[in-house]
Amino acid sequence: GDQVKQSPSALSLQEGTNSALRCNFSIATTTVQWFLQNPRGSLMNLFYLVPGTKENGRLKSTFNSKESYSTLHIRDAQLEDSGTYFCAADAGNTRKLIFGLGTTLQVQP
Amino acid sequence: EAAVTQSPRNKVAVTGGKVTLSCNQTNNHNNMYWYRQDTGHGLRLIHYSYGAGSTEKGDIPDGYKASRPSQENFSLILELATPSQTSVYFCASGDWGSSAETLYFGSGTRLTVL
Numbered sequence: 001g002d003q004v005k006q007s008p009s010a011l012s013l014q015e016g017t018n019s020a021l022r023c024n025f026s027i028a029t030t031t032v033q034w035f036l037q038n039p040r041g042s043l044m045n046l047f048y049l050v051p052g053t054k055e056n057g058r059l060k061s062t063f064n065s066k067e068s069y070s071t072l073h074i075r076d077a078q079l080e081d082s083g084t085y086f087c088a089a090d091a092g093n094t095r096k097l098i099f100g101l102g103t104t105l106q107v108q109p
Numbered sequence: 110e111a112a113v114t115q116s117p118r119n120k121v122a123v124t125g126g127k128v129t130l131s132c133n134q135t136n137n138h139n140n141m142y143w144y145r146q147d148t149g150h151g152l153r154l155i156h157y158s159y160g161a162g163s164t165e166k167g168d169i170p171d172g173y174k175a176s177r178p179s180q181e182n183f184s185l186i187l188e189l190a191t192p193s194q195t196s197v198y199f200c201a202s203g204d205w206g207s208s209a210e211t212l213y214f215g216s217g218t219r220l221t222v223l
Contacts, residue, residue, distance in 0.1 A: 033211055043199065043214035086152065088212075096167065097142075097212065099152040 003027045004089050006100035013077045013107050021103045023087035025068040031090040032063045032070045033097060038083045046072070046085075077107045112136065115200050115215035122222050128187040130218050132200030140203050141183040142212070143167070143175060145196040152199065158183055190222045 005024045013019050023032065034046040047054050049063040049070065058075045070087055084104045088097040113134045122128045134141065142157040154167030156175035164175040172194060174186040183202075187194055200215040 035212075035214075041197070041217055043201075043217075045211040045213065048211040088152075096154055096157065098154075098168075099144075101149070101151040 003091070004087060004098050004100040006085075006087060006103050008103060009101065010104045011106070013074075013105065015077060015079060015107055015109050017077055018073065018075050019077065019105075021072040021074070021085055021087075021105075023070040023072075023089075023100055025070075025089050027089060027091050027098065029065070029068070029089035029091060032061075033088045033090075034061055034070075034072050035086045035088065036081075036083050037086065037102070043086075074105075077105075079107050079109065081105060082107045113200055113202050113213050113215040115198075115218050117218060118216065119219045120221070122187075122190045122220065124191060124222060126190050126222075128190050128194075128220065128222075130185040130187075130198055130200075130220070132183045132185075132202075132215055133181050134183075134200075134202040134213070135181065136202065136213070137180060138202035138204045138213075139180075141177065142201045142203075143173075143183070143185045144199045144201065145169070146199060146217075147196050155185065155198075190220075192222045194220065195222045196220060 007022050032049045037043045047061045051065040053062045060073045063070045084102040086102045088099045116131045139160045143155045144152045153169050158177040176184045198218045201212040203212040
């Protein structure tokens with residue numbers, strides 16, 4: 001968890017609002033991945049990133065390798081966005097991912 | 110969508126017993142991984158594999174063995190289970206090197222060691 005730090009650790013949003021989750025890396029990383037673990041425990045991939053930005057529907061993610069951070073923006077939050085979001089860093093192209101401790105998001109009606 | 114299937118979904122074992130967790134993927138991915146998830150620790154890598162016949166130690170390999178007999182199957186073996194190994198275990202597969210590289214996870218196995 002120290003090498004990949006996620007913030008905030010928990011977040012509550014009203015439906016329809018926007019927010020940003022952040023990952024800071026203390027290790028050199030070439031790629032970043034974001035995952036969502038839903039309340040039933042299933043892990044789903046959201047993004048695979050090289051330095052740059054990707055967008056998918058209401059989600060947008062950026063990876064800035066020079067400043068060692070990544071962000072995940074959620075626009076117009078919906079109830080089904082609730083769960084725990086994990087970012088993971090590929091440490092030096094080792095084909096191993098190091099995970100952060102996650103951000104638990106609760107979207108309220 | 111990549112398919113990764115874990116079995117069993119739930120397992121109760123006794124201290125000192127042998128436990129085998131199984132994982133099967135049908136997408137011809139070279140790399141497979143075993144993680145455990147615990148509150149306060151997130152996902153931690155136990156063992157991984159680059160292909161059939163290969164196993165590599167992850168960050169917390171002590172007390173665990175792994176076996177990759179084929180491209181599709183990757184097992185995690187606890188020879189002498191201990192209560193500290195009570196956790197949720199996730200298997201994942203993926204292929205590094207492509208622009209669409211990402212990990213695909215199984216549904217998890219909840220293991221309780223009494």
